[in-house]
Amino acid sequence: MKIETKEAAYVAHLARLEFQDDEMGRFTAQMNDILLYMEKLNEVDTTGIAPLTSAVAITNAFREDVVHNSLNYDLAVANAPEVRENCFIVPKVVE
Amino acid sequence: MELFRLTIHELQSLLRAGTVTATDVVGDMYRRIDAVEGSVHAYITLTREAAFAQAEAADNLIKQGNLKELTGIPLALKDILCTQGERTTCGSRMLNNFVPPYDATVVERLRQAGAIFTGKTNMDEFAMGSSNETSYFGATANPWDLTRIPGGSSGGSAAAVAADMCAAALGSDTGGSIRQPAALCGVVGMKPTYGRVSRFGLIAFASSLDQIGPFTKDVEDCAILMNAIAGHDPRESTSATVEVPDYRQFLLGGVEGWTIGIPKEYFIAGIDPEVEASVQEAIATFERLGARCLPISLPHTEYCLAVYYIIAPAEASSNLARYDGVKYGFRTDTYRDLLDMYKKTRSEGFGPEVKRRIMLGTYVLSAGYYDAYYKKASQVRGLIKRDFDEAFRKCDVILTPTSPTPAFRLGEKTDDPMQMYLSDIFTISANLAGIPGLSIPCGFTTDGLPIGLQLLAGHFDEGKLLQMASAYEKSAPQEKRRPQL
Numbered sequence: 001m002k003i004e005t006k007e008a009a010y011v012a013h014l015a016r017l018e019f020q021d022d023e024m025g026r027f028t029a030q031m032n033d034i035l036l037y038m039e040k041l042n043e044v045d046t047t048g049i050a051p052l053t054s055a056v057a058i059t060n061a062f063r064e065d066v067v068h069n070s071l072n073y074d075l076a077v078a079n080a081p082e083v084r085e086n087c088f089i090v091p092k093v094v095e
Numbered sequence: 096m097e098l099f100r101l102t103i104h105e106l107q108s109l110l111r112a113g114t115v116t117a118t119d120v121v122g123d124m125y126r127r128i129d130a131v132e133g134s135v136h137a138y139i140t141l142t143r144e145a146a147f148a149q150a151e152a153a154d155n156l157i158k159q160g161n162l163k164e165l166t167g168i169p170l171a172l173k174d175i176l177c178t179q180g181e182r183t184t185c186g187s188r189m190l191n192n193f194v195p196p197y198d199a200t201v202v203e204r205l206r207q208a209g210a211i212f213t214g215k216t217n218m219d220e221f222a223m224g225s226s227n228e229t230s231y232f233g234a235t236a237n238p239w240d241l242t243r244i245p246g247g248s249s250g251g252s253a254a255a256v257a258a259d260m261c262a263a264a265l266g267s268d269t270g271g272s273i274r275q276p277a278a279l280c281g282v283v284g285m286k287p288t289y290g291r292v293s294r295f296g297l298i299a300f301a302s303s304l305d306q307i308g309p310f311t312k313d314v315e316d317c318a319i320l321m322n323a324i325a326g327h328d329p330r331e332s333t334s335a336t337v338e339v340p341d342y343r344q345f346l347l348g349g350v351e352g353w354t355i356g357i358p359k360e361y362f363i364a365g366i367d368p369e370v371e372a373s374v375q376e377a378i379a380t381f382e383r384l385g386a387r388c389l390p391i392s393l394p395h396t397e398y399c400l401a402v403y404y405i406i407a408p409a410e411a412s413s414n415l416a417r418y419d420g421v422k423y424g425f426r427t428d429t430y431r432d433l434l435d436m437y438k439k440t441r442s443e444g445f446g447p448e449v450k451r452r453i454m455l456g457t458y459v460l461s462a463g464y465y466d467a468y469y470k471k472a473s474q475v476r477g478l479i480k481r482d483f484d485e486a487f488r489k490c491d492v493i494l495t496p497t498s499p500t501p502a503f504r505l506g507e508k509t510d511d512p513m514q515m516y517l518s519d520i521f522t523i524s525a526n527l528a529g530i531p532g533l534s535i536p537c538g539f540t541t542d543g544l545p546i547g548l549q550l551l552a553g554h555f556d557e558g559k560l561l562q563m564a565s566a567y568e569k570s571a572p573q574e575k576r577r578p579q580l
Contacts, residue, residue: 051473055529061332079423
């Protein structure tokens, strides 16, 4: 076992997810299968190999700092679950 | 005439000659969709009203002699591409009611070229899957055998093209999501070079791997759609500034004198014997056409899947953090506080496969594991790319099977994620290395299921893929079969 249910529960918290107990057990087992498969990578000697994060050479994509049209307020909030006066409404976070 | 069966270029000739109108074409297409959609379920949303309005506008332009490249051509869009004013779900409950305020760049370009959109096609939820079975809206069936999967994640686009429910379609490919369903549904599918097609307005899964590409009935149509969608986009910072050729120029050249690399790692135990036999036949065809087939090695092939299932979930867990029930998308009904709202919204809004990948990605990026998983995988990714760089010094293109098996049965692999992941074993490497790949039909199994051939080339060498696929299409002794629906 790479991870126990307790550790999986902590990862779920980090990911802002929650699971029922039986679901958590099944998920943990499947994650262990997958993580076990990934151990294969330990066979590869990667000493001195630079990590590749993009397969195509990319440099900073600069552009002139000019103002372009952007979404207006109505459109920007049109899909929000709760809106008041063009603002997103969230549960109270400060007592 | 059955207009729905025609390719883009065939429809273009009829529309140009005035033999048919765009309204005829669209009307015929929806009659076809109405007849077979009930059994295939290729679409999540049909945009019928808008399509007929677009057809009327197209007919007015045609009357004025003002035809553009795709005027009057009915295309389908994978429901991961934002369409202004038309619901875009990404196959998820999370975006069930999401209506984008803007078009993806590819959608904008197709509109400007005159295309008509039939609807938004079904897909695995957030493009995570190889069978279309993780869609919140139910699975799509393979038009060749309705008890089988169409492949995924762009299964709806592949099935819609195979079942003649659109002239052609767009999909997206993160680990094979265009090429694998193209192979399993018997159509042409291409994943362009990373950066070749703008990802602006493509709902993000794994940003260093995602790429948009066409599904078409033949190679010429693939070139036509690439002409329409490729090219630099200032709104997308990874979009390449490399010049775009006219892809149609490649349709006439042959493969005489070309060297085709055959990597031994792609002909392994576990590959279906009928798939292998078809691919070997295709190799013989290319030799007959004057190409030289050279055995090569891509030594890190066996690590591609493990690398992919670290990098893709890592990027996904970060990309999908935006679904928080605040700005857009689903929000749970009852909650105690903000944290509870986040957790319930995400747990109710995402399906099991998406949650599994978010969990995996969060784990491999979490403190103490980053070096062992993400960094290690990124280093091996460097070695995988180096394998291809070295191979392309010896050969023009690489030829492999697209998928190790033909379409499997609905439900066959849903309980075993590892088995499902293995169906992408031949397609993942191209995403990791950023190179273009094309799948073209190369025959059928004795059960009548399509088999696909994968061609891979170096960065920005889409033209070579089209040239080779076109030469094959013209010369291969293939019967023109259609799924019986």
